[in-house]
Amino acid sequence: MICNYVKRLTLSVPCGLALSLAAVNPLAAQDGARLDFRFEPPNIQIEPICTARPPDEDTIRLWGAWDGGALPDMDSTLIRRDINRLMHLDGVRWYEKSMQMIDRLEARNPSFGGQNALMSRIAAMEVAGRFETLTKAQLVPELAAYGDALSPRARTALARYYRDGIGVPRDEARSDTLLISAGYAGNADALLTLSGMVLNGTAPQEWDVPLELAVSMAFGSLVGELNPTICDRTARIAREYHSGEIVQKDPQLAHDWFRFTADLGNAYSAWKVVEYHLEAEGFARDNATLLKYLNMASDAGLPYAQIELGRLYEVGALVEPDLDKALSLYEQAASNGERPGLTRIALFLERYALEYPSQQSRRVDALDALTKLQDPPGWAFTRLSELVLETEGRWAGTENARQLLERAVELGDLDGTISLANLILAQASDPSDFDQAVNLLAKAVSVNGGISPLKTLFSAYTCRAVDAPRLAEAQHWQALEQATATANIDLSAHEVIALSPDNDPLTLAALQSHALYGRPSALASWLKLLEYAGFADAEMQDFWTDYSDRYSLVLNALAKLEFELAENREQRLAAFGLLREEYKRSGPSAALTLAEALLDSRTQIDPTAAAQAQGEAVTLLTEIAKLGYGKAIQLIAGFAKDDDGRRAVFDTYRDIIEVDGDFSALLFAIPYVTGPDRERMMQRARGIMPCDYKNAMLMAGVTRQVGDRDGTGHWLDVAQTLMEDNTWAITDLAKARYDLEGPSGATLAADMFERSYALGDDTAGRELFELRVSPELATFSPDKAVDLIADAVVTERIPLLAGYLGRYRKADDATQSSIAKTLDIPELYRVAASGGDVYSMRSYGQYLMANATGPADLTSATDWLRQAAEWGDATAMADYGEALAFGIGVPADPVQATVWLERASDGGSHKAGEITRLIRLSRGG
Numbered sequence: 001m002i003c004n005y006v007k008r009l010t011l012s013v014p015c016g017l018a019l020s021l022a023a024v025n026p027l028a029a030q031d032g033a034r035l036d037f038r039f040e041p042p043n044i045q046i047e048p049i050c051t052a053r054p055p056d057e058d059t060i061r062l063w064g065a066w067d068g069g070a071l072p073d074m075d076s077t078l079i080r081r082d083i084n085r086l087m088h089l090d091g092v093r094w095y096e097k098s099m100q101m102i103d104r105l106e107a108r109n110p111s112f113g114g115q116n117a118l119m120s121r122i123a124a125m126e127v128a129g130r131f132e133t134l135t136k137a138q139l140v141p142e143l144a145a146y147g148d149a150l151s152p153r154a155r156t157a158l159a160r161y162y163r164d165g166i167g168v169p170r171d172e173a174r175s176d177t178l179l180i181s182a183g184y185a186g187n188a189d190a191l192l193t194l195s196g197m198v199l200n201g202t203a204p205q206e207w208d209v210p211l212e213l214a215v216s217m218a219f220g221s222l223v224g225e226l227n228p229t230i231c232d233r234t235a236r237i238a239r240e241y242h243s244g245e246i247v248q249k250d251p252q253l254a255h256d257w258f259r260f261t262a263d264l265g266n267a268y269s270a271w272k273v274v275e276y277h278l279e280a281e282g283f284a285r286d287n288a289t290l291l292k293y294l295n296m297a298s299d300a301g302l303p304y305a306q307i308e309l310g311r312l313y314e315v316g317a318l319v320e321p322d323l324d325k326a327l328s329l330y331e332q333a334a335s336n337g338e339r340p341g342l343t344r345i346a347l348f349l350e351r352y353a354l355e356y357p358s359q360q361s362r363r364v365d366a367l368d369a370l371t372k373l374q375d376p377p378g379w380a381f382t383r384l385s386e387l388v389l390e391t392e393g394r395w396a397g398t399e400n401a402r403q404l405l406e407r408a409v410e411l412g413d414l415d416g417t418i419s420l421a422n423l424i425l426a427q428a429s430d431p432s433d434f435d436q437a438v439n440l441l442a443k444a445v446s447v448n449g450g451i452s453p454l455k456t457l458f459s460a461y462t463c464r465a466v467d468a469p470r471l472a473e474a475q476h477w478q479a480l481e482q483a484t485a486t487a488n489i490d491l492s493a494h495e496v497i498a499l500s501p502d503n504d505p506l507t508l509a510a511l512q513s514h515a516l517y518g519r520p521s522a523l524a525s526w527l528k529l530l531e532y533a534g535f536a537d538a539e540m541q542d543f544w545t546d547y548s549d550r551y552s553l554v555l556n557a558l559a560k561l562e563f564e565l566a567e568n569r570e571q572r573l574a575a576f577g578l579l580r581e582e583y584k585r586s587g588p589s590a591a592l593t594l595a596e597a598l599l600d601s602r603t604q605i606d607p608t609a610a611a612q613a614q615g616e617a618v619t620l621l622t623e624i625a626k627l628g629y630g631k632a633i634q635l636i637a638g639f640a641k642d643d644d645g646r647r648a649v650f651d652t653y654r655d656i657i658e659v660d661g662d663f664s665a666l667l668f669a670i671p672y673v674t675g676p677d678r679e680r681m682m683q684r685a686r687g688i689m690p691c692d693y694k695n696a697m698l699m700a701g702v703t704r705q706v707g708d709r710d711g712t713g714h715w716l717d718v719a720q721t722l723m724e725d726n727t728w729a730i731t732d733l734a735k736a737r738y739d740l741e742g743p744s745g746a747t748l749a750a751d752m753f754e755r756s757y758a759l760g761d762d763t764a765g766r767e768l769f770e771l772r773v774s775p776e777l778a779t780f781s782p783d784k785a786v787d788l789i790a791d792a793v794v795t796e797r798i799p800l801l802a803g804y805l806g807r808y809r810k811a812d813d814a815t816q817s818s819i820a821k822t823l824d825i826p827e828l829y830r831v832a833a834s835g836g837d838v839y840s841m842r843s844y845g846q847y848l849m850a851n852a853t854g855p856a857d858l859t860s861a862t863d864w865l866r867q868a869a870e871w872g873d874a875t876a877m878a879d880y881g882e883a884l885a886f887g888i889g890v891p892a893d894p895v896q897a898t899v900w901l902e903r904a905s906d907g908g909s910h911k912a913g914e915i916t917r918l919i920r921l922s923r924g925g
Helices: 002-011 013-024 056-064 078-109 115-127 131-137 137-143 152-164 174-183 188-200 211-223 230-241 253-263 267-279 287-299 303-315 323-334 339-351 355-372 378-392 398-410 416-425 432-444 452-464 471-483 493-497 505-516 521-533 536-549 555-566 571-588 588-598 605-623 628-636 643-660 661-671 675-688 693-705 709-722 727-758 762-772 782-794 798-810 814-821 824-836 838-850 855-870 874-888 894-906 910-922
Strands: 030-031 034-036
Touching: 002 030, 034 188, 056 078, 056 493, 078 115, 078 782, 115 131, 115 137, 115 152, 131 137, 137 152, 152 188, 174 188, 188 211, 188 709, 211 230, 211 709, 230 253, 230 267, 230 355, 253 267, 253 287, 267 287, 287 762, 303 339, 303 493, 303 675, 323 339, 323 571, 339 355, 339 378, 355 378, 378 398, 378 416, 416 432, 416 675, 432 452, 452 471, 452 675, 452 709, 493 521, 493 894, 505 521, 521 536, 521 555, 521 571, 588 605, 588 628, 628 643, 628 661, 643 661, 661 675, 661 693, 675 693, 675 782, 693 709, 693 727, 727 762, 762 782, 762 798, 782 814, 782 824, 798 814, 798 824, 798 838, 838 855, 855 874, 855 894, 874 894, 874 910, 894 910
Parallel strands: none
Antiparallel strands: 030 034
């Protein structure tokens, strides 16, 4: 029986194929549960003969428009293939139409009737899950009634129905009989099913065909004849080697069979070849082969192949970069109106907006088409909302954007959820609005796993709530952000280049992670670190340079670091060049930094060049001021000579501020509006403010400017929660509170100054000393003033000591006397003078002069006056000139005396002028 079977099967294979298949070694051994068996594609010359299967989108479009009447003018085999494909894509959706197609095909083509039509109907009912209908219709028993007339394919299908109880009661014995019969008849599906049962130990005892022979015959049967359907059969062999369910998994053989099938004209197999080379698992990758078959699949109209080829042209991998070619391929992929192609179009035109300014309407169309899909992506609504705000203005476009974002939230888009929350926060006028926004953000964290909302939640509770700061809630979200190591890394340029795996590996790792997120400042810092780091080789630097090109504003951030590190004009000019390059790429977003650099006097030392730079800066600032950039508006207003000029600047940009003004623009505008306009702008500013100490103080400043004392106090409270242990901020806030509250706030200010001073801030020490030597304040304490002076001496903080002595000289007599009882004031002047303080040099010289007891004291006094004069102190110049004129502590020298006295007079000393007149009179002049 086996010999007859082999003979029948072999005779069905064309001679060319039979010879090549005969060369395959059928001897193999089992390894575990899989057969170690190599069956290679025949080595023959072939031409594309397969009938290409159209893209699924075309198939869906064709049969979706079919009215159920006469069938299209297509080959019956292709219609049957379409039925199977539609049922595979969505059996429930296409069930009714597939049954109509089967009815019409049976009526049109008698050869399709009988067993074929029955199996098609049964398959459709099974895929659609209509098992009860199938059982009632008795279609499986009707198929079984054909008995010996059943084709091998029908026996194989019927065997599965009996084994699984589909349309009939389970009957494994009958299933085995049918399956064995089909196997002996050479049906490949039956042979492979039985082979799988052998490997699993569940094969019928009656099946006595050796495993190697059964698989060999199955594969040989699948190859069969060179006809238009061969690709479906050879692709089956490839899938067997790909899955490894019967034969051992063999990526190389799977690849070779897919390649053989692709050469026969099957585009889907060409794509499988591409996938193997993209993943390169199990065999050596060959880029030439990858490109050949990728082009084949793309030319055949496979959207995913067109997208992958377009991506290669976009990034310049394996081919020369060609954005136009990439866009063309994406357009081809999008021509079917399906998600992948439309997505690539939308994202490509977003990324290369500057290169394709005239195509931005196409981007909008692609996004709009995505939103109209049956299962639209939420991010498309989010992107459209961004465009609405960009075109209509962040304030004018709020309502339209909100509708889009609400749909994005319904679809679970994280970015849309965050954007909607920020939109609501920006105009939250009552607690319910605020609660809705923070609930959205909390959901984005707990449900969507978002990290960025953590910072926004901290900001909301700290700054944006009407009753902010709400410390408990804010600290909860801040702690979560810190626990996830996603908080922004705020490092100076010098701190960045000092990082190393040895001194701070955690910060180094966090910075690299943030760079991978695409944060511009982190990427710029990482790039700058790699220039200095010993662990970064050329390949690593090249990778990160290429990676950074994907993100905007990196050059802008890098230029800021360069300016910070610049030690001379040449280095600043190099950083300036980076800004120009970034401006060419990013336009308005980099214009502000470029304008600020143009106005930097350190880069413009020539007056003519400086004037030209200022003109260019004004042009840049005007360009972005028209877009509502507040810092640009403020810089333009800075050129005004008076408040009327500043108001004129406001009048110029009032409309754009109302429509699209950012935080800085709103702050600029608030003092120039009143009533509901001011209230609205103040609310908007609070709703979008970056929540940090600096901006809280800006809010305090503008409320103070418009006379809102309560508002100023509120924002100082907010600022206090944000200052942490930043000594500059503590000192600044103490001064602001004292300025607001006056003498009644002196005690609180003194406490804050003491905290900052303890952390090392000399400015705080000077402010604190002022409070200690002011008798009218509750903080007055000469003893504590003495402690401050003593501490400055012990810690050798000479400038601070000099500052104390300067304020001491201005104190009333009683205070000076109280301090002088404890301290040796002349010695303090000497210490400060020896430390290089000019005013102490003069004061110590004056003291020695006034208390001299002999020539040596006069000489020392005059020398200290000389040193102070040489450092530019006008009073010391006058005193030293007087000493030269009258020979006090030095030989008299009227000529040099006149020189110093004239310098002192030019510096504003009236005493010097009078002495000069006397010298001239004494010389007869």
